Amino acid sequence: MRYRYFIPMIVLVGIVALLAYTLNRGWSTQPEDDPTYVPSPLIGKTVPAFDLAVLATPPAEPPARFTQADLKGRPAVINFFASWCVACRDEHPFLMQLAHGDQVSIIGIDYKDTPQAARRLLGEHGDPYHLILEDPEGAMGLNWGVYGIPETYLVDAHGIVRYKQVGPMTPAAWRKHFQPLLEAAR
Amino acid sequence: MKAMLYMLVLAFGLALIPAGYAQxxxxxxxxxxxxxxxxxxxxxxxxxxxxxxxxxxxxxxxxxxxxxxxxxxxxxxxxxxxxxxxxxxxxxxxxxxxxxxxPFQPLTWLLWLGPFGLVLLAMFVAWRVARRSRLEASSPALDEAALKRLLDETK
Missing domain, CATH: 1.10.8.640 (Cytochrome C biogenesis protein)
Incomplete structure (x- = not known):
């Protein structure tokens, strides 16, 4: 019965192991396992309303508007980016690859940026977007719960938010979270 | 004179930083x-x-x-x-x-009430331990039959 005295130590080791495991889940490649990841409360809800100017080259006067009503009918991929956003450059080549591939059309939200800077960026590195909307004040970003761009939202054909990727889009995240819904809708 | 030259170079250098790379x-x-x-x-x-x-x-x-x-x-x-x-x-x-x-809601009940639960558990354990040591201290009487059995076993 002497080993009874080891029980508290075993419990302690177990607790430490559990804490160490949960603390270090950031090593994993899943965004949900990143301890700084904040899940979006918008998932499963209707997209928040927005009404933004379309960034056109050359600039149109007055610029066309785009609202949440224009999203309806097919799934949409909405990517918040900016010319000043360094992490956005990490995902840019992959977005270009998606744009060159099959029928994925990405809507870009130019977050807290100027049209001139966005045009310059896309002129230099290529434009992966089907459509770009200007959010100079970050109003749509705030309304959508954006806290660190790049962030990419998946909205289904009924206008329901289905997924949010925080941080650069990766091929793995795309395959796992975006592709199934987009393919089902095709 | 030299300081002014440095300042001129610095000002020129700053002007070369592309505008629009800041949020x-x-x-x-x-x-x-x-x-x-x-x-x-x-x-x-x-x-x-x-x-x-x-x-x-x-x-x-x-x-x-x-x-x-x-x-x-x-x-x-x-x-x-x-x-x-x-x-x-x-x-x-x-x-x-x-x-x-x-906020206090079903999802956070454990978070809010957990510490009180732990205190109650600790009090219960402390009470058990105290009671047992008191019982042991007050009844040193041994089970003679059991002792004898044990002694017989080791023979």
Whole structure:
């Protein structure tokens, strides 16, 4: 019965192991396992309303508007980016690859940026977007719960938010979270 | 003379840094609040988290997102929202993580009541231990038959 005295130590080791495991889940490649990841409360809800100017080259006067009503009918991929956003450059080549591939059309939200800077960026590195909307004040970003761009939202054909990727889009995240819904809708 | 030359080079160098690589922080019109509203605004900020920095409140953070969130709180208060409505606005968009003080609800029962449960458990264990040692101290009588059995076994 002497080993009874080891029980508290075993419990302690177990607790430490559990804490160490949960603390270090950031090593994993899943965004949900990143301890700084904040899940979006918008998932499963209707997209928040927005009404933004379309960034056109050359600039149109007055610029066309785009609202949440224009999203309806097919799934949409909405990517918040900016010319000043360094992490956005990490995902840019992959977005270009998606744009060159099959029928994925990405809507870009130019977050807290100027049209001139966005045009310059896309002129230099290529434009992966089907459509770009200007959010100079970050109003749509705030309304959508954006806290660190790049962030990419998946909205289904009924206008329901289905997924949010925080941080650069990766091929793995795309395959796992975006592709199934987009393919089902095709 | 040399210092002036350095300054000229520095000024020229700064001018070469491409404009537009910084986040645009537009100057927005100041929203005036009444004394009572201003007090509510100041009282709300420490309880709200800056989502960008995650360890700073909206009161202390100078991050761009914190400025935007503060501005939104001002806007909502100016529009006549109650404290609860302002908090709900942010929770709807950022989740309860935005609140420093989590609300008391089924999901957080363990969080709020857990410490009290642990104290009760500790008191129960302490009572058990104390009772047993008291019993042992008060009844040193041995089970002679059991002792004999044990001794016989080892023979």
């Amino acid at each position: 645009v922080q537009s100057v927005r019109p100041y929203i005036p609040l009444g004394a009572e509203q201003e007090a509510r605004y100041m009282a709300l900020l420490p309880g709200l988290r800056c989502m960008q920095c995650q360890n700073e409140s909206l009161e202390s953070s100078q991050a761009a997102l914190a400025q935007d969130m503060r501005y939104k709180v001002r806007e909502l208060i100016a529009a006549g929202d109650s404290d609860a409505q302002v908090r709900q606005y942010l929770v709807d968009r950022y989740g309860q993580y935005v609140l420093y003080k989590p």
